[in-house]
Amino acid sequence: MINPAELDLLRKALAVLADGFDDLPGFTPDFDVEAAGQILGRVAERMADNYPYFHPLYAGQMLKPPHAIARIAYALSLWINPNNHALDGGRASSAMEKECVVELGRLFGWDRPFGHLAGGGTMANLEALWVAGRLHPGKRVIASSQAHYTHHRICEVLGLPFDHVSAGPDGRMRLDALEAELKSGGVGTVVATIGTTGLGVLDPLPEILELAGRYGTRVHADAAYGGYFGLAGELGPTTRAGYDALGRVDSIVVDPHKHGLQPYGCGCVLFRDPGVGSFYKHDSPYTYFSSAELHLGEISLECSRPGAAAVALWATLQLFPLERGGEFAAMLDRSLLAAQDFSRRLDACESYRPVLEPELDIVVYAVDAGDTEAASRRAREVFAAAAAKDLHLSLIELPAALVCANLSGMTATTPAVTCLRSVLMKPEHADWVERIVSILEDCAG
């Protein structure tokens, strides 16, 4: 689980950091090392009460371990504990954050992106929809019924009207339903999800952009999970077209703490038009004294933010530049291939039926049964039986209509169906698919 090289690297980097301050009079804070050691032993024991997220046999929720370099850089920065609200609180880490934002903007073809890091995708989407509301006060925000549940809630917080657009049996926003909403009027912003959290599919972005353009509506892309996949080589043509269109939206959210190898606390919001910066003006008397240079707090809703998140992301981007054909892109491709391989192998099993062909690295599969009630019961049984064999999956509730439209011979006896879901987001999953399927076969009995 722990590579001792990581601890060596941290110690060496800390020594370099301490050198940077060696002109100050000596000062080393003291504490009760023995008491702290005892408590930390108890902490470690308690932390072992977790699923093994770092292990390939964890094939459940959207949880990806941070890369060692991110973990080390994050830990290193805690000896400074920078605050990226203002340059007074985090000069170096603010500069690093601005460089990260440039790199993330390039991912979508934006040369001068306006944006910053945020606590996560929810905060980043809140900010994007806050700007949506400022630009179109009182107008509606619409998102597919498969969009992340937080969009509705964010709109409640912002006091913006919100409506769902139905998703088709393929899990993607229905274009006829979208056009009907746009025709009925009052829509300010359409949220297109680029990689839905449940099924891992893209809303049809080129068509959404075309319709939104015709009705004068803004488009926000929630690419919290899927944003990085534009770098991958193993995408189907429709998926590729979705990523190729991404640069034409008005704002984008991407979560480095999902697929970007970062510890939690790292989302990012980007706007195509830097003019939205004018919405952030405030006249707090106690910030922004140190210089005329941009303080990130001037363009973000949150005040204090961990500079550590920027430091970790910056270090990671040095090791893994966001390039097509690069090492990071190869990791994403391995996840895509793992999902395709997993889905094919499940399809060949008697007991399992993939609901959709995976578009990214999420596979949703039903346990075969004559009706949805039995399929749901069997999915919960497999979930528990697999966990007893150290294979950790996740469950998803889907509308029975969606599942039965894809799985012939299954009768809808309940409104929803419980299915199994595996997010194969660790590149190592590619080497474990065979073993995972063999455990699943044992579990189906």
Ligand SMILES: *Cc1c(COP(=O)(O)O)cnc(C)c1O
């Ligand atoms: C995860 C996710 C979110 C929420 O992001 P957090 O970082 O968990 O706050 C929003 N949208 C999508 C599509 C997601 O996958």
